[in-house]
Amino acid sequence: MDTAGSDWSQQLYETLKRQSIKQVSMVPDAGHANLIRLCEADGEMKLVRLTTEEEGVALAVGAWLGGDKSVLLMQSSGVGNCVNMLSMLSVCQVPLPMLITMRGDWAEFNPWQVPMGRATQAVLEEMGTLVSRADHVEDLAPLAEGTLRIAFNTLRPAALLIGQRLLGAKTFGK
Amino acid sequence: MAEVNETGGESLQRREVVKALLADRGDLLVVAGLGAPAWDATEAGDHPLTFPLWGGMGGAVMIGLGLALAQPTRNVLVITGDGEMLMGLGSLATVGVTRPTNLSVVVLDNEVYGETGQQKTHTAYGVDLAATARACGFVAASVVTAHEEIAPLRAAIHAGAGPLFAQVKISSEQMPLVLPPRDGAQLKNRFREALLGAVAHTAA
Numbered sequence: 561m562d563t564a565g566s567d568w569s570q571q572l573y574e575t576l577k578r579q580s581i582k583q584v585s586m587v588p589d590a591g592h593a594n595l596i597r598l599c600e601a602d603g604e605m606k607l608v609r610l611t612t613e614e615e616g617v618a619l620a621v622g623a624w625l626g627g628d629k630s631v632l633l634m635q636s637s638g639v640g641n642c643v644n645m646l647s648m649l650s651v652c653q654v655p656l657p658m659l660i661t662m663r664g665d666w667a668e669f670n671p672w673q674v675p676m677g678r679a680t681q682a683v684l685e686e687m688g689t690l691v692s693r694a695d696h697v698e699d700l701a702p703l704a705e706g707t708l709r710i711a712f713n714t715l716r717p718a719a720l721l722i723g724q725r726l727l728g729a730k731t732f733g734k
Numbered sequence: 735m736a737e738v739n740e741t742g743g744e745s746l747q748r749r750e751v752v753k754a755l756l757a758d759r760g761d762l763l764v765v766a767g768l769g770a771p772a773w774d775a776t777e778a779g780d781h782p783l784t785f786p787l788w789g790g791m792g793g794a795v796m797i798g799l800g801l802a803l804a805q806p807t808r809n810v811l812v813i814t815g816d817g818e819m820l821m822g823l824g825s826l827a828t829v830g831v832t833r834p835t836n837l838s839v840v841v842l843d844n845e846v847y848g849e850t851g852q853q854k855t856h857t858a859y860g861v862d863l864a865a866t867a868r869a870c871g872f873v874a875a876s877v878v879t880a881h882e883e884i885a886p887l888r889a890a891i892h893a894g895a896g897p898l899f900a901q902v903k904i905s906s907e908q909m910p911l912v913l914p915p916r917d918g919a920q921l922k923n924r925f926r927e928a929l930l931g932a933v934a935h936t937a938a
Contacts, residue, residue: 582803582804583800583803583804606803606832608799608803608828608832609828609831609832610824610828611824611825611827611828612824614792614793615793615796615822615824615825615828616796617793618790618792618793618794618795618796618797618800618822618825619796619797619799619800620800621790621793621797621800621922622765622796622797622798622799622800622801622802622803622804623800623801623803623804624800624922624926625763625785625797625800625801625804625922625925625926625929626763626800626801626802626803626804626805626929627804627805627926627929627930627933627934628800628803628804630800644789644790644791645790645792645793647789647790648789648790648793648918651788651789651918651919652918652919652921652922653918653919653922654922
């Protein structure tokens with residue numbers, strides 16, 4: 561296990577706990593692996609495995625109707641799967657923080673990841689999501705805290721993009 | 735007007751089915767999928783604890799799941815159409831993994847996209863939604879075709895021994911529009927206030 565990754569995952573987990581997040585939905589990404597383990601081991605959090613990321617957007621609407629705060633963990637490619645469903649968050653003023661690990665940016669190996677990686681921030685913003693971006697590990701916890709707070713305090717979707725510069729680009733051994 | 739179904743009986747009519755399922759609803763929390771199911775639920779009686787959808791196609795079951803997980807002591811009913819369900823088939827697998835006992839999904843299956851000109855859906859070609867739900871891990875999943883099956887279905891929804899799935903075959907006749915409020919924020923706020931009380935507006 562990557563010790564640095566484990567350390568910042570712990571900080572993200574503590575941020576979710578401080579904000580009393582009850583439902584954590586996700587399509588797994590290597591960058592989120594430690595955080596997913598921490599959430600799964602937490603008896604107060606319900607970890608929901610999705611078949612596609614847009615399910616997590618709809619889940620968040622139901623969770624909020626029922627009084628639960630939720631967060632969506634996904635890779636940037638999943639943002640493309642969410643586009644139409646994001647409409648509900650704006651129209652219904654439902655808060656949803658999204659922690660998004662990037663593909664297709666700094667040092668990307670796989671050309672097929674680049675188009676969606678380039679479009680991620682613009683697509684989110686076009687659909688009414690506030691977007692911040694962390695490329696350095698020391699920024700991650702405060703930006704995550706701010707993303708969760710602005711989502712729940714102002715009732716809207718907010719995303720934190722976690723750059724490959726921070727995560728380490730996947731290299732397929734090359 | 736009444737069509738005859740495959741077993742020789744009279745086809746079920748969507749408004750009668752929804753009215754019967756929502757009769758004496760008690761504590762039931764309801765999500766109504768976009769299009770005709772939302773109009774059906776409204777015709778049965780607009781209610782603060784019904785969340786009718788005007789969009790988010792494919793998301794009705796997931797909204798029900800989020801609600802069921804947040805409110806484990808309340809029964810949650812998702813009423814949606816076959817087209818809406820087909821767009822979110824993966825959500826049946828997600829429910830099957832999560833297995834909330836308090837969630838029921840009723841698909842009103844007329845085998846057409848009624849809002850867009852009666853084009854056939856996949857169910858018209860034999861795609862079996864109930865079998866899909868069963869294979870995904872719903873503890874009960876059935877195809878409902880007869881009037882006498884509706885009252886037991888309503889009882890099962892209130893029994894809270896799910897996740898339960900019912901594919902209710904209905905006639906494809908179109909009904910007059912009965913529209914719920916359109917303001918999503920208002921629909922959300924009234925639902926949360928009715929469910930959570932004053933804390934709905936202060937909790938963050």
